[in-house]
Amino acid sequence: MHDAPHPRVLFDEMPDELFAKLAPYGATVGRLGVDVPVLHPSDWDLFVSFDLQPSTPDDVHVLSFGGDDFWDLGTDGWGTTFSPRLLEESHARSITAGPDPRFRALVERSIVETAPAPPRRVFSAAREAYMTPLATVGAEHGVVSFICTRRGMTDGIWTWVLPDYTTHEDQWLALMLNELRVHDPSRFPSEPDWATGPVWGAPQVREAARELANIAAERAQVIAALDERASITAAKLEQAAATAADGPQRLLTADGAALEAAVQDALGDLGFGVRAMDDHHDAVTGAKLEDLRVTDLDGAWTCLVEIKGYSKGARLGDISKIVGRPSTFYAAEAGRPADSVWHIVNAWRTADPSTREVALANDAELAPLVEAGGALIDTRDLFRAWRDVIENEARADDVRASLRTTSGRWVWPSTQGAAAESIPGERG
Missing domain, CATH: 3.40.50 (Rossmann fold)
Structure with a gap:
């Protein structure tokens, strides 16, 4: 007035x-x-x-x-x-x-x-x-x-x-x-x-x-x-924000079991078959290996997934946790190597996602993932791809195809502009 x-x-x-x-x-x-x-x-x-x-x-x-x-x-x-x-x-x-x-x-x-x-x-x-x-x-x-x-x-x-x-x-x-x-x-x-x-x-x-x-x-x-x-509408927004904070936005804020659950939900919404592996490994291998196994619709393609949240930058040494023992145990168990491995990271998780640095910005450091036919996935990209599908801005089939075929660093196309604004390199 x-x-x-x-x-x-x-x-x-x-x-x-x-x-x-x-x-x-x-x-x-x-x-x-x-x-x-x-x-x-x-x-x-x-x-x-x-x-x-x-x-x-x-x-x-x-x-x-x-x-x-x-x-x-x-x-x-x-x-x-x-x-x-x-x-x-x-x-x-x-x-x-x-x-x-x-x-x-x-x-x-x-x-x-x-x-x-x-x-x-x-x-x-x-x-x-x-x-x-x-x-x-x-x-x-x-x-x-x-x-x-x-x-x-x-x-x-x-x-x-x-x-x-x-x-x-x-x-x-x-x-x-x-x-x-x-x-x-x-x-x-x-x-x-x-x-x-x-x-x-x-x-x-x-x-x-x-x-x-x-x-x-x-x-x-x-x-x-x-x-x-x-x-x-303000009350509706407040309720929606609270629901999102305990749901999909955990991709941007969480670590540990909460982050694993958020990734499992997002990949499931994209149409992948997703299986949490901790109970399986406790019973069968007695070892802590991959967090998730992801399969495509027909079950002919399998990916081993390691998930990590970081208060600071992603650690290079964690790549070996998915390309090493998990791949070896899977090959022994299934009689063939996994089709792909993903290292999904939520780096600088306490910062505004728009201001975060690129995780492991030196692409040469991703060579072990490339050799295993795998990819590094930033949860910011996974969140936006999931959101594009939910809002009918993208097809789940296209997101799955992009994830299956990427080697090295996976970047969802709708986030290219935002990724370019991130600071190229990590702080310590």
Whole structure:
């Protein structure tokens, strides 16, 4: 709402007929809980409330009709907060307008003349240091209505508090707006309000003002609907991110068993047959060999897979763990060598994937993998290939074919640009 015209007035707990009467006074208007689901203080200049416990949002002026409980309207030098509440009763018969001539006439006709018979509730913790009384009762001057500057600021945010029997609500709103044009001119610009307002405006002016108010209300409703959609989508995003963090994004963050599980899931989604081998080797060979065996759809092609996550760069010595003993044991067990071997690495796993260095950047260091018909696979490439398939940007058949036929370093085509941005070489 940063471009909505001022003053922006939000109404709360107000009957429809009274809203229709007061809405023309604001350039932008809304109703809390009707077309504005949540009060965002930065969106509004004035909050007009008929709630018993009205909000007093930071940096928003408040006009309260019937509010009886206010929290922390100011703090004195000893840290004591000013939190007036209608807790005390006064049996005094007289009710008197305050001394300020700007308000006296309206207080007389809208509060003094309409006040119920005693007893009347008055505010406890009413301190003149924090307030300008508008109406008091009895010789004790029990406060029934007041103006206060919140948080003790001399030129800060106003709260005007009027009792629930106040009449002439439109005149109070007009009076407060007039005062705010002097007190807070950046948000309440001066204008000949009597000529364009609902009281003295000509018929065509009143009609245009009503149309403008309707447009403002419609605009506020549209913005409220968008805010609600944004809130729902933000929650959806948060849930999706949490699910991804425990799922496919483990390819980019995890090591150990969690990384192995993520690789197994991704290769399975690409259409490979995938078998975790730890239990098999514990029972058959008694040795820790490859982490996974991967087969193609017809089972005629088999690949041995070693998976490693690193907080820093990938280690060259780990290549021998897949091209050495695992290949020898497999050949003895199957009666033939494996068709391929993969070393899948998640290097610099705690860093933003976009800033990571290329794993084992010197291609000559991959010679043992090339000799075994194998490949080094960065989990960033595997993640993007998997994502392309899930989002129908690539065919699983094409990804599998690319993986089966690559010797040396496997780079998924959609990541070539991102890979080029990685720093060529590893830090130590």
